[in-house]
Amino acid sequence: MADQYAQSSEDKRPTEIPVLRWEEPPEGPVLVLLDQTRLPGEEVELVCTDAPALVEAIRSLAVRGAPLLGIAGAYGVALAAARGFDVEEAARALEGARPTAVNLSVGVGRAEAAYRTALASTGDPTVAATAALTAARTLHREDAEASARMAAHGLALLDELLPGGGQRILTHCNSGSLVSGGEGTAFAVALAVHREGRLRRLWVDETRPLLQGARLTAYEAARHGMAYTLLTDNAAGSLFAAGDVDAVLIGADRIAADGSVANKVGSYPLAVLARYHHVPFIVVAPVTTVDPQTPDGASIEVEQRPGYEVTEVTAPQVSVTGAGGGIPVAPLGTQAYNPAFDVTPPELVTAIVTEEGAVSPVTTEALAELCARSRQATTS
Numbered sequence: 073m074a075d076q077y078a079q080s081s082e083d084k085r086p087t088e089i090p091v092l093r094w095e096e097p098p099e100g101p102v103l104v105l106l107d108q109t110r111l112p113g114e115e116v117e118l119v120c121t122d123a124p125a126l127v128e129a130i131r132s133l134a135v136r137g138a139p140l141l142g143i144a145g146a147y148g149v150a151l152a153a154a155r156g157f158d159v160e161e162a163a164r165a166l167e168g169a170r171p172t173a174v175n176l177s178v179g180v181g182r183a184e185a186a187y188r189t190a191l192a193s194t195g196d197p198t199v200a201a202t203a204a205l206t207a208a209r210t211l212h213r214e215d216a217e218a219s220a221r222m223a224a225h226g227l228a229l230l231d232e233l234l235p236g237g238g239q240r241i242l243t244h245c246n247s248g249s250l251v252s253g254g255e256g257t258a259f260a261v262a263l264a265v266h267r268e269g270r271l272r273r274l275w276v277d278e279t280r281p282l283l284q285g286a287r288l289t290a291y292e293a294a295r296h297g298m299a300y301t302l303l304t305d306n307a308a309g310s311l312f313a314a315g316d317v318d319a320v321l322i323g324a325d326r327i328a329a330d331g332s333v334a335n336k337v338g339s340y341p342l343a344v345l346a347r348y349h350h351v352p353f354i355v356v357a358p359v360t361t362v363d364p365q366t367p368d369g370a371s372i373e374v375e376q377r378p379g380y381e382v383t384e385v386t387a388p389q390v391s392v393t394g395a396g397g398g399i400p401v402a403p404l405g406t407q408a409y410n411p412a413f414d415v416t417p418p419e420l421v422t423a424i425v426t427e428e429g430a431v432s433p434v435t436t437e438a439l440a441e442l443c444a445r446s447r448q449a450t451t452s
């Protein structure tokens with residue numbers, strides 16, 4: 073079966089994906105986003121000139137994924153400030169755009185705090201706007217650095233858990249360059265394994281209903297020349313049963329103080345499968361995703377999305393009709409249960425990998441210690 077898992081060749085194309093950038097044309101500053109709803113069919117950019125446009129881009133998932141939501145939120149505050157809009161109003165609208173990924177409010181909060189501090193000390197809104205922009209740029213850069221460090225820690229952990237030989241990694245949703253200032257979280261670890269020449273297979277869950285796995289992770293894996301295979305979410309069970317999964321790697325939208333992990337819906341069933349089949353279930357996320365204010369999984373607000381995302385096919389490449397803009401795949405009027413995320417309890421998580429290192433076993437104390445270490449590193 074050797075060639076079934078044959079490794080693809082080197083990266084085929086430049087992998088730098090311009091997911092988000094700040095520009096200052098003569099008409100005023102703008103935030104330019106790669107519209108992720110159009111991938112993989114088209115690489116189209118969205119230009120946001122104000123916070124309401126960015127809020128809409130966040131709600132529609134044109135910009136998405138926990139770390140990138142934080143970065144976008146910070147730039148959104150900077151945009152409102154630079155264009156002379158009400159910063160407080162913009163900040164509240166941005167942080168309320170989606171509830172689950174804590175990074176969004178962290179990013180908004182950092183830029184808003186920088187703005188307020190500068191305004192209080194100088195009284196000059198232009199200086200304050202520059203401070204907000206600097207905070208956004210710093211967060212952007214820090215996220216890229218965190219990404220590289222998570223990849224290194226994740227690689228080391230995999231080497232420890234799966235000594236010798238190639239690896240078959242299953243991932244869910246999208247956690248690569250499209251969600252990050254760098255190469256991502258869980259995907260960045262898989263990419264590091266690939267670069268070591270040891271990735272036997274990246275199993276990519278399609279991730280119903282919005283297909284972030286099929287549309288985005290497969291797109292990124294293809295760009296990097298990784299050996300990947302797409303599967304429907306409900307095929308994962310038979311893959312585990314066949315013994316074809318060595319590790320599960322996923323990202324996170326919020327990690328509660330007790331280590332409960334909110335991530336894209338479908339993550340929890342993978343954790344249950346992984347435990348049953350004795351496969352490591354590894355969460356990779358920056359420290360900004362750990363939320364000490366949320367005590368446990370039950371306290372995490374899970375975003376509920378419109379039912380038409382389930383009852384209609386809304387892939388960008390299909391011609392559109394119907395109430396949600398897609399082709400109905402269920403009888404008209406069918407109700408749908410459509411939580412965007414689910415919560416995996418800490419006892420099912422083998423390890424949480426952050427830029428500060430890995431926590432395993434996952435306990436409240438170990439996570440608190442990690443957050444303290446990270447705060448210390450930032451202040452020293």
Ligand SMILES: CSC[C@@H](O)[C@@H](O)C(=O)COP(=O)(O)O
Nearest residue numbers: 136137138245247257323324336
């Ligand atoms: C580092 S990515 C972690 C998560 O943000 C990712 O897995 C995810 O669930 C994204 O959900 P999305 O609804 O596409 O924003």
